[in-house]
Amino acid sequence: MTESELYQWLGEYGIQTPSYKVVGMTEDICVDFFPAVLKIQSPKVVHKSDVGGVILNLNSNEEIIKAREKMKKNIQEIHKIPLDDKDCFIITQMLNGEELYIGSAEDPVFGDVILFGKGGIYLELYKDICYIDSQAPEEEIERAFKTTKISKLFEGYRGSKHQMSEVIKLVKNVQKLLQTNPDIKELDINPLKLTQNGLIAVDARIRKDSSSTPSRSKPRQRPNFLDNQRIAIIGASTDKTKAGYVVAKNSIGFKGELFFINQKGGELFGKPLFKDISEIKGDIDTAVLAIPAKFVISTIKDLVKKNLKNLIVITAGFKESGHAEEEIEIGRLAREHNFNVLGPNCLGYFNNAQNLNLTFGTGNLKSGDLAFVSQSGAVLAALMDSANALNIGFSHIFSTGNAIDLESSDLITMLEKDPHCKNISLYLEGLSKGKELLENIRSCQKPIFLFKSGKSEEAAKAAFSHTGNLSGNYEMFAGLMKSLGVNIVDNIEALILKPLFRDSKEIAIVTNAGGPGTVLTDAIVSKGKKLYSLTPQNIEALNQVLPEHWSHNNPIDIIGDALADRYKASLDIIDTFQGVDFIYMLITPQDMTDPLGSVQILKQNPYKHKIIPILIGGDMVEEAKEFCRKNKILFFPSITEATSFL
């Protein structure tokens, strides 16, 4: 494409380019944009600059005409390239302004993704760019762009008159261009100049490839995974060391019909152990497999005769152990007979509303409104156990394991419709259906919390070795998720803690020490949360119960000699403050401190607000920690832990 063809083509999609005019060998020149650049446009000239085919900084039509003569002479006489009537010249306007960048790349996971941000040598140096899905609506484009620092130029920074709408319009135009030209694998508009007349594409390169993008399989009409009536646990075992024992034990509270199958026969938890699936009369809508891998395929073939809708394959020993074909066969059967598969190599499934625990994790699961989807069984097992200790409940738990059929994206769509789930937490390692994940998150109205492992190259390598999924470029992944409004957390515990505090904005601190109070304040502010500001009335109320030199400020420093009674008197008052979302109760062991007595208040006096003790120190606070553990009082042993989920 010549430069003029490129400009015309970009113009067709509404993308602004510099003023230009193509003129012939002797044609009269009369342009009105200066300073201008003159360039040769001829198929005979490949590297224009090498033959004097570019002249910059021309300030009048006369200068341009003189420059054309000089250029013709140069090319023909010095470089011996004969020009004829088919050759021409392009005059373009030279533009001043900030160098930005917009481009796109076809990502193996997410398909076409647009990159937008600071260009020039700073593109790589500052990496001040954002990632935007090629299908992203305006709201998402804006959210993505606002993660860049350069976006401030569109928000009045240093008197800048540029509007966010200019960016959105350009991105929409690039999206249109990509949709119209599916053969474009890479687009690189660079430089993109931010001028007084808006964003102008000065140059562009494209890489086309007619090999078609792998077509997405049409999402099938799945049976509803959340509706289970007749459940069979294949491999239910009397051997306590087997997963099949634990799943059977966890399952027995289920209100529907439950069948245990084990070829050895016998009885388990007062129920018969059927030797074969065929012994069960009627359909089996849901089956859990906890049997050796080699029996899985044949068992599935028996189950489809029972109108199987949902299959949970706990059994390991597939892709992760070098047996990928067997797992591909499970997927094939699932599509052929239209049943859902969770796993294989997974920890199972929990649905609180049905009192249905089909996991081999802890049987102590509390009722809650958080749905947790995890690609790692071990992370899930640990967080289920932690949640139990922290008194946090779940509405659903899904362990996706090798995710040969149901992926996080499918589960989000199911959970979106389930009224028992209010928040969704995802632990992701890798994924294959990226575009589907984006779409399903986009359609989901519920808050989503996400942790992705495999951020670093080293970790991606480790993740690959144990799940076999593509980990992908973390920057792009995180950028796309942020554009969708997903809450990305930076530690796994936050997946269960952050949903509890998602609407918390203003925090009160009651502390017996100024230093740690300051440290906690820094930690809170660094997470973008605020300290509640005490009103004169608040201060007056606290004056009644606190010694003269209390801080008169939040952190509410009740002084180093505070015993439990002073903590209690303060909390009684702070609990009445309007606008406080929750309260940190910071206890530092000093010679007068009573850590145990201070946390005991929380058992005896239930407050309106969540009150979270932070017990820093060692042996001097151990008894108090023990009390919190026993009484399921959420507490933290350090300021780092106490704020890591904010």
Next chain:
Amino acid sequence: MTESELYQWLGEYGIQTPSYKVVGMTEDICVDFFPAVLKIQSPKVVHKSDVGGVILNLNSNEEIIKAREKMKKNIQEIHKIPLDDKDCFIITQMLNGEELYIGSAEDPVFGDVILFGKGGIYLELYKDICYIDSQAPEEEIERAFKTTKISKLFEGYRGSKHQMSEVIKLVKNVQKLLQTNPDIKELDINPLKLTQNGLIAVDARIRKDSSSTPSRSKPRQRPNFLDNQRIAIIGASTDKTKAGYVVAKNSIGFKGELFFINQKGGELFGKPLFKDISEIKGDIDTAVLAIPAKFVISTIKDLVKKNLKNLIVITAGFKESGHAEEEIEIGRLAREHNFNVLGPNCLGYFNNAQNLNLTFGTGNLKSGDLAFVSQSGAVLAALMDSANALNIGFSHIFSTGNAIDLESSDLITMLEKDPHCKNISLYLEGLSKGKELLENIRSCQKPIFLFKSGKSEEAAKAAFSHTGNLSGNYEMFAGLMKSLGVNIVDNIEALILKPLFRDSKEIAIVTNAGGPGTVLTDAIVSKGKKLYSLTPQNIEALNQVLPEHWSHNNPIDIIGDALADRYKASLDIIDTFQGVDFIYMLITPQDMTDPLGSVQILKQNPYKHKIIPILIGGDMVEEAKEFCRKNKILFFPSITEATSFL
């Protein structure tokens, strides 16, 4: 200053400026730098651009001459400003290149500080700048500059030919300029262009102020605080709720002479309680005051008669309670009689080599090589207690409290000379003698670890309310500390943990689960540490004891069904690997896991390497945690905590 005077002045300090020539009203013009700019230089013209007094982009001497004529006509005829023979013009070279910035500001804490980095509109947007002390040697300048991204332009980024030495030379020249001109309060060289000929100052502004910089009090020849022979504890008390009781109790292991004083008389820990200082025969080189604030001044007056060298004022109730004058008087007495003061309002002092615990914190202090200096008594008390639980020892502890005399900077100099101290950790809230701190850290050969609270505005406000010290601009503070090679930590626990691991670079992970192993890997890499790479021999050795599908990679995933014996077999082998600095033992509770048995290995089998269990989960790992606590095995309950000190 006119532009030519400015250029000449900068040139005197070796700072490069653009080529320029000053020409008269009619003088012949013959310059050899193009493109050039012509500007009027006349005291009658204040705003040059407003009267057509600046013409850009001149490409020949003829063009410049024409431009001068046009400019003269414009100024005299249109703007009616008569010019005469005293007026002249300056021709300067127009420069292309990256816009950088160098400047200086006089900070109330640190004095003259140089700022250097990316300039133009990006100065504020990207804040890619570093802070350099006006006295910084080359090594410090380089270390500071390397914290910026723009520094890559001097390290061959994208073929750049620029050298780090250009930067160092410029900064040294700016330092010289500031030293020669102490009346400069602010310097602003902007833009500073990075051209093919190096760094060139295109424009500069200065703000002078003849008010002299507050002169620094000459550091006095202090008595040696670390040498205590005859110690008196004034306010030693039989009342167990009093600090005076705890200090006396903690002190009794001291090998030198120890006197307890309490006006009530009697006996304590088998020693007489003297009613008055005068009853003690001979000198008292060190005194601890744990008496009400109102008796402090008179007691000090009695003590100076005993040739007091060191005073530790535990007593609170001074500046922090609105009684600043009393504390100023203590400082005055200290200077008059040349004794050191630690405090007031402090937790005391510990010197392991003398078996001397003069704190009212825990009496359980272990022997170690870490000196800990804290401005917060509560943070110190908590970390002393944590250190005890984590089996970490100290060489010295100083609680500086209100720091009216001895500040962290003085203590660094003392500790530098003490052979028992190998690492120094500082918890700082604010400081006043900034330049002294920089100098003393610069002279200190020992690794320094530092946490500063009051990073955020909110926290600085809280810190002010409880210590009364200036918190200052955290960015500048952190920048200067980094330039000195100080290890800045981001959580208080790291002050005691990071020194233990300061030389650790390569880490091995043994885990029973891939997912958490990946999360731990990400956390390690994000802290700039590395995973040890297994050699073929290492893999072969592990093959002998591990099941077929172990990860064959570090993280060494020994598979979910690992019991204690498999952890032990793995650790026995990993412990022999050359190049591993320490080992994380990640234990995630799964159905087959034996957390307690797994950590018990660490008691029975002492390994060469530090092995740190990470026990994630809740009740399922509680017994194992309890075992670690009882047996003083350093462990962590989460990946966040386990890596927060790296």
